[in-house]
Amino acid sequence: MMTASSLSPDLLARFSAIVGDRHAIADGDEKTPYLIEERGLYQGRSPVILRPGTTDEVAAICKLATETRTPLVPQGGNTGLVGGQIPHHGEILLSLRRLDKVREVDPSSNTMICESGVILANAHVAAEKADRIFPLWLGSEGSCTIGGIAALSYGVARDLVLGLEVVLADGRILNGLSKLKKDNTGYDLRNLFIGAEGTLGIITAAVLKLMPKPRTVETAFVGLASPEAALKLLELSQSSAGPTLTSFELIADIAVQFALKHGPGLRAPLSDSHPWYVLMEISSPRDDARALIENTLEAAMEAGLVDDAVIAANLDQRQAFWTLREVISPAQKPEGGSIKHDVSVPVAAVPQFIADADAAVTKFIPGARVVAFGHLGDGNIHYNVSQPLDADKNAFVARWHEVNDVVHAIVRKHGGSISAEHGIGLLKRDELPRVKDPVALDLMRTLKRTLDPLNILNPGKVV
Numbered sequence: 001m002m003t004a005s006s007l008s009p010d011l012l013a014r015f016s017a018i019v020g021d022r023h024a025i026a027d028g029d030e031k032t033p034y035l036i037e038e039r040g041l042y043q044g045r046s047p048v049i050l051r052p053g054t055t056d057e058v059a060a061i062c063k064l065a066t067e068t069r070t071p072l073v074p075q076g077g078n079t080g081l082v083g084g085q086i087p088h089h090g091e092i093l094l095s096l097r098r099l100d101k102v103r104e105v106d107p108s109s110n111t112m113i114c115e116s117g118v119i120l121a122n123a124h125v126a127a128e129k130a131d132r133i134f135p136l137w138l139g140s141e142g143s144c145t146i147g148g149i150a151a152l153s154y155g156v157a158r159d160l161v162l163g164l165e166v167v168l169a170d171g172r173i174l175n176g177l178s179k180l181k182k183d184n185t186g187y188d189l190r191n192l193f194i195g196a197e198g199t200l201g202i203i204t205a206a207v208l209k210l211m212p213k214p215r216t217v218e219t220a221f222v223g224l225a226s227p228e229a230a231l232k233l234l235e236l237s238q239s240s241a242g243p244t245l246t247s248f249e250l251i252a253d254i255a256v257q258f259a260l261k262h263g264p265g266l267r268a269p270l271s272d273s274h275p276w277y278v279l280m281e282i283s284s285p286r287d288d289a290r291a292l293i294e295n296t297l298e299a300a301m302e303a304g305l306v307d308d309a310v311i312a313a314n315l316d317q318r319q320a321f322w323t324l325r326e327v328i329s330p331a332q333k334p335e336g337g338s339i340k341h342d343v344s345v346p347v348a349a350v351p352q353f354i355a356d357a358d359a360a361v362t363k364f365i366p367g368a369r370v371v372a373f374g375h376l377g378d379g380n381i382h383y384n385v386s387q388p389l390d391a392d393k394n395a396f397v398a399r400w401h402e403v404n405d406v407v408h409a410i411v412r413k414h415g416g417s418i419s420a421e422h423g424i425g426l427l428k429r430d431e432l433p434r435v436k437d438p439v440a441l442d443l444m445r446t447l448k449r450t451l452d453p454l455n456i457l458n459p460g461k462v463v
């Protein structure tokens with residue numbers, strides 16, 4: 001397989017000609033934003049950044065790459081946190097940001113076809129114009145793209161995709177842009193490519209599920225004593241509100257304090273601090289969301305689950321609640337080194353997982369500050385560990401994999417996953433054999449060899 005140093009000027013010119021010189025970036029300064037991931041853990045190198053504008057151009061690039069055995073690394077919005085989108089060994093980087101068209105919005109089918117470079121925020125705008133919603137909201141929605149990405153009533157991201165268009169390693173185009181909700185004609189190829197991180201094929205477009213806009217939405221910020229109380233509140237809320245409960249975020253007090261300290265203009269939603277908080281939302285097709293959330297919180301207070309709560313009085317206050325939640329991730333940076341974990345465990349196991357992990361981490365690194373928050377409704381916890389006060393940042397971050405080992409051992413104990421949202425990439429690749437069923441891992445490797453026999457698509461990632 002060719003490396004960056006072995007790519008001849010003539011071959012680079014052939015690749016560049018496919019997209020046009022304007023969209024082939026070879027200048028070092030212009031390449032930099034594509035080669036550094038958000039946390040700065042990885043910095044890659046590439047002889048050229050190719051920015052195709054059509055699926056046919058992606059196909060032509062893959063065909064030439066197969067012909068010349070040239071490795072490619074596909075990249076969406078470069079918001080990944082596990083190094084999967086970075087060319088670590090001088091591969092050609094294939095940026096999909098110019099594939100940014102919303103090809104179709106079909107309100108009758110409640111579907112939308114977006115190219116993989118469509119920014120999530122723009123997908124929301126397109127759905128809104130058709131009086132629909134695309135029910136996936138992320139803190140990075142202003143930069144993350146459809147090809148690179150609330151799990152209660154609406155489901156997780158994988159559940160919101162009906163079909164895909166994928167360019168294979170040899171340049172063939174799989175046209176799977178089906179709107180069908182029922183199709184029992186063989187293997188589910190869609191799910192084969194979702195989450196594969198560009199190692200099996202390059203997703204160029206997707207059919208996304210839309211939902212009718214709710215008639216009423218009510219949002220509450222709740223203070224409570226423990227994750228156990230939050231779990232009971234979740235169960236009560238699901239019983240009382242059913243599918244209209246669309247968000248349920250669990251947040252530790254330290255995460256809120258970081259956000260208030262480093263998020264400009266933010267105010268504490270409640271008058272007093274509480275050990276834990278829940279940000280919950282009810283979205284109803286009727287005019288009953290207010291009554292549902294009030295009744296739910298009243299019952300929770302009577303049961304001793306909730307210590308205090310406030311319901312957003314208007315859209316500005318609702319947005320302030322969500323802004324506080326979204327600021328948590330960047331607010332950890334000013335506090336020094338932060339070792340991240342994107343994990344999931346069975347919902348019922350979340351309180352015990354947090355307790356066990358807290359005990360293990362603080363024993364391993366006394367003074368470590370655990371910043372835990374996440375989507376309690378699907379068991380996905382962002383279990384982040386900030387450095388002790390006055391600790392050396394570099395020395396702390398150097399223990400990244402050691403701390404990972406401690407936390408992931410607790411994840412395995414509770415039957416969880418070491419990657420809930422961010423994937424495997426390079427960061428977790430070597431750990432995958434320890435947590436994945438051996439037969440499943442063998443099947444993954446077999447699929448990789450079958451679909452990408454020359455190993456040109458994102459080599460060295462996932463498997």
